[in-house]
Amino acid sequence: MTGAAIRPSPRLPAPFFLAAPATLLFIGLILLPLALTAVLSFNVYDYSSGVQNRYTTANYLTVLQDPYYLAIFWRTLRLALLTTVITVLLGTPEAYILTRMGKPWRSIFLLVIIGPLLVSVVVRTFGWSMLLGHDGLVNHALAMLRLEPVQLLYTETAIVIALVHIMLPFMVIPVWTALQKLDPTVEAAALSLGASRFTALRRIVFPQATLGILSGSLIVFGLSASAFAIPGLLGGRRLKMAATVVYDEYLIELNWPLGAAIAIIVLLANLAIMLAYNRMVERQAKRRLG
Amino acid sequence: MGFLHLERVSKLYGEFAAVRDFDLEIEQGEFISLLGPSGCGKTTTLQMIAGLVAPTNGRITLDGRDITREKPARRGLGVVFQSYALFPHMTVAQNVAFGLEMRKIAKAERDRQVAEILSLVQLTTLADRYPREMSGGQRQRVAIARALVIKPPVLLLDEPLSNLDAKLREEMQFELRRIQRVVGITTIMVTHDQAEALSISDRVVVMEGGRITQVDHPYSLYEHPKNNFISSFVGKSNFLAARAVKETAGVSLLVDNTDLKIPATGNYPGGELCLSVRPEKIRLTDPAGGMLRGSVSSRYFLGNQWLLSVATPAGEISVSVANLGAPPPSEGKVTGLAWNIEECRILAAEQEGILQS
Numbered sequence: 001m002t003g004a005a006i007r008p009s010p011r012l013p014a015p016f017f018l019a020a021p022a023t024l025l026f027i028g029l030i031l032l033p034l035a036l037t038a039v040l041s042f043n044v045y046d047y048s049s050g051v052q053n054r055y056t057t058a059n060y061l062t063v064l065q066d067p068y069y070l071a072i073f074w075r076t077l078r079l080a081l082l083t084t085v086i087t088v089l090l091g092t093p094e095a096y097i098l099t100r101m102g103k104p105w106r107s108i109f110l111l112v113i114i115g116p117l118l119v120s121v122v123v124r125t126f127g128w129s130m131l132l133g134h135d136g137l138v139n140h141a142l143a144m145l146r147l148e149p150v151q152l153l154y155t156e157t158a159i160v161i162a163l164v165h166i167m168l169p170f171m172v173i174p175v176w177t178a179l180q181k182l183d184p185t186v187e188a189a190a191l192s193l194g195a196s197r198f199t200a201l202r203r204i205v206f207p208q209a210t211l212g213i214l215s216g217s218l219i220v221f222g223l224s225a226s227a228f229a230i231p232g233l234l235g236g237r238r239l240k241m242a243a244t245v246v247y248d249e250y251l252i253e254l255n256w257p258l259g260a261a262i263a264i265i266v267l268l269a270n271l272a273i274m275l276a277y278n279r280m281v282e283r284q285a286k287r288r289l290g
Numbered sequence: 291m292g293f294l295h296l297e298r299v300s301k302l303y304g305e306f307a308a309v310r311d312f313d314l315e316i317e318q319g320e321f322i323s324l325l326g327p328s329g330c331g332k333t334t335t336l337q338m339i340a341g342l343v344a345p346t347n348g349r350i351t352l353d354g355r356d357i358t359r360e361k362p363a364r365r366g367l368g369v370v371f372q373s374y375a376l377f378p379h380m381t382v383a384q385n386v387a388f389g390l391e392m393r394k395i396a397k398a399e400r401d402r403q404v405a406e407i408l409s410l411v412q413l414t415t416l417a418d419r420y421p422r423e424m425s426g427g428q429r430q431r432v433a434i435a436r437a438l439v440i441k442p443p444v445l446l447l448d449e450p451l452s453n454l455d456a457k458l459r460e461e462m463q464f465e466l467r468r469i470q471r472v473v474g475i476t477t478i479m480v481t482h483d484q485a486e487a488l489s490i491s492d493r494v495v496v497m498e499g500g501r502i503t504q505v506d507h508p509y510s511l512y513e514h515p516k517n518n519f520i521s522s523f524v525g526k527s528n529f530l531a532a533r534a535v536k537e538t539a540g541v542s543l544l545v546d547n548t549d550l551k552i553p554a555t556g557n558y559p560g561g562e563l564c565l566s567v568r569p570e571k572i573r574l575t576d577p578a579g580g581m582l583r584g585s586v587s588s589r590y591f592l593g594n595q596w597l598l599s600v601a602t603p604a605g606e607i608s609v610s611v612a613n614l615g616a617p618p619p620s621e622g623k624v625t626g627l628a629w630n631i632e633e634c635r636i637l638a639a640e641q642e643g644i645l646q647s
C-alpha cells in the first residue's frame with residue numbers, strides 16, 4: 001500500500017479521488033442550487049396559477065427598470081461600502097495596537113475581538129435593537145444629558161453600526177496577520193530618517209499591510225452586501241436591502257422567479273465588484289510586496 | 291573632546307546589564323568597529339546612539355550637544371540595520387528619497403540628490419526596482435545610500451555584511467571603506483567578524499559581556515591583546531600554562547610539563563602564568579632543533595596555507611604554515627616548533643590585564 005503510494009503511477013488518478021468528496025459537496029450544495037435558481041429566474045410567473053413552464057426575460061427587465069428595486073440595490077451597495085470603509089478605519093489601527101501589545105494582553109484582547117463571533121448574529125442584532133430602540137439605552141443616556149431623543153432604530157445608521165460591529169473581526173484578523181509578518185526595524189528605519197511616529201505608520205507600516213486590508217475588505221464587503229439578519233431586524237419593513245427583498249419576494253409575494261432574478265443580479269454585481277477591486281489592488285501590491 | 295562622546299553609558303533590562311559603563315570618544319571622520327561575541331551588547335550600544343533604545347545611565351554628546359534624550363528623528367543619524375530594513379513597498383529611488391522628503395526638500399532638489407547618491411553606490415540603473423527584485427549586495431548599498439543621503443553627522447552600521455556570502459562580503463568591505471572615505475563620514479560599525487573589523491576600521495572596540503575590554507588600532511589590537519579572551523577572539527592563539535622561576539640573572543618562565551625556559555623581565559607575584567603565541571608566528575624545525583617537540587596530530591590544506599595541530603607535552607598547539615614549496619610533515623610525523631621570544635605575550639592565567647608586552 002505504502003509502496004504503491006511512493007512509486008510514481010501516472011495512471012492512478014489519486015488526486016481526483018482525494019478531491020472528490022469536496023467536489024461533490026461543492027457541486028451538490030452550491031453549484032446545483034445556483035443553477036436551479038438561475039433557471040427559475042427565467043420562468044414565467046402568474047399571480048393566479050404560480051410558476052409556469054415557459055421562459056422569459058421579463059423578470060430581469062422588471063427588476064432593472066423598477067426604481068423601487070434599483071433604490072434597494074443602490075442602498076445595499078452604499079451601506080456595504082460604508083461598512084467596509086469604517087471597518088478599515090477602525091480595524092487597521094486596532095490590529096496595529098494588537099501587534100504592539102505585551103504578553104498576556106495580546107491573547108486577552110484577541111479573544112475579546114473574536115469572542116463576538118461565538119454568539120449568533122441574530123442574538124447580537126437583537127442586542128443592538130434593544131440598545132438603539134426608542135426606549136433603549138442610548139436614548140436613556142441622551143435623556144439623562146438633557147438632549148433630544150433620536151430615532152436610530154429602523155434607520156440606515158442602525159444598520160451600519162450593527163454591520164460594523166459584526167464585521168470588525170473579519171477585518172482585524174487578516175490585517176493583524178499581515179502586520180505580524182512585518183520587520184519591526186523597518187519602522188525604526190523610518191523614525192531614524194526623520195519621520196514622526198504617525199508618518200511612519202501612515203507611510204511605512206500600513207502600506208505594507210495592503211494585502212491584509214484587501215482580503216479583509218473583500219470579506220467584509222461580500223458579507224455586508226448579502227447580510228440578512230441585520231437589515232431584517234434593524235431596518236424594519238421600510239429599509240430593505242438585497243437579501244431581505246429576495247426573502248420577501250419568495251415568502252411574502254410568493255413570486256419565486258422574481259426573487260431568483262434579484263438574487264442572481266445581486267450575486268453577479270457582488271462578484272463583479274469584488275473581482276474588479278481585487279485585481280486593481282492586487283496588481284499594485286503584488287509587485288511591491290510579493 | 292571628541293566629536294561623538296559616550297560617557298559611562300549603561301542599559302539595564304531589569305537586573306541584567308546589556309551594556310555597562312560604556313566610555314568612548316570618537317573623532318570626526320573615524321571608522322570605528324564594535325567587535326564582540328553574540329549578545330555582548332553591540333546592537334544595544336548602536337541603538338542607544340541612534341536613539342532607538344533609551345540608555346538607563348550616562349550621557350551621549352554629539353559635537354558638544356547633549357543628545358541622550360533626543361528623539362531619533364531629531365538626531366538625524368544614518369542607520370543601516372542588520373536586516374537592511376528597506377521599505378518593501380517603495381522603489382529604490384523612493385526609499386532613498388524618504389529621508390529627504392521628511393526634511394521637506396523640494397522635489398527637484400530631492401531628485402538631484404538621490405541621483406547623486408545612487409551613482410556613488412553604483413545603483414543608478416536600478417532606481418526603479420523594488421527591494422525584493424534585488425540581490426543582497428544591492429539591497430545593502432540601497433540601505434547605505436538611504437542613510438547617507440540625509441548627510442548625517444554619523445553613520446551607524448549594524449552587521450551590514452553578515453547576510454552576504456564570503457566573496458561578496460570581501461568586495462563590500464572594500465566598497466564600504468571607499469564610500470566612507472569619499473564622504474568622510476564618522477562611522478561606527480557593529481560586527482562579530484574579527485577579520486572584517488581589523489581590515490576596515492581605524493580603531494576597534496572589543497566588547498565582552500556588555501563592557502569594553504580594549505580599544506585599539508587594528509594592528510596593535512592583534513599584536514598586543516590585553517587578555518586571553520581578546521587574543522583568542524581576535525585571530526587565533528595558543529595558550530601555554532607556565533610558572534615564573536627565580537634565576538641568578540633574573541626571572542624565567544618555565545612552561546608546564548617541559549623544560550622550556552623563556553627569559554623574562556618584570557615581577558610575577560602570582561606565579562601561575564599563561565603564554566600566548568599566534569599560530570602564524572611558529573616555525574617548524576627539525577625534531578631536535580626546536581623549543582618544543584611534538585607529533586603532528588592533524589593537517590589541513592587551506593589553499594594559501596597549511597593548518598597543523600601538533601601534540602606537545604605543553605598541549606595541542608596549532609601552527610599555520612604558508613604554502614611555500616614542499617608540504618609540511620604529515621600526520622604522525624615528529625617535528626620541532628620554534629618562535630621568536632618577543633613574539634609571545636605573557637598573560638596572568640585566568641585573569642584580565644597584561645603583565646608584559
Ligand SMILES: Nc1ncnc2c1ncn2[C@@H]1O[C@H](COP(=O)(O)OP(=O)(O)OP(=O)(O)O)[C@@H](O)[C@H]1O
Nearest residue numbers: 303307308326327328329330331332333334335482
Ligand atoms: N528588550 C530586551 N529585553 C531584555 N534583554 C534584552 C533586550 N534586548 C537585548 N537584550 C539582551 O541584551 C544583550 C545584548 O543584546 P544585543 O542585541 O546588544 O547583542 P549583540 O551584541 O548585538 O549580539 P548579536 O551579535 O547576536 O547581534 C543580550 O544578552 C540580549 O539578550
Ligand SMILES: [Mg+2]
Nearest residue numbers: 332333334448
Ligand atoms: Mg546585534
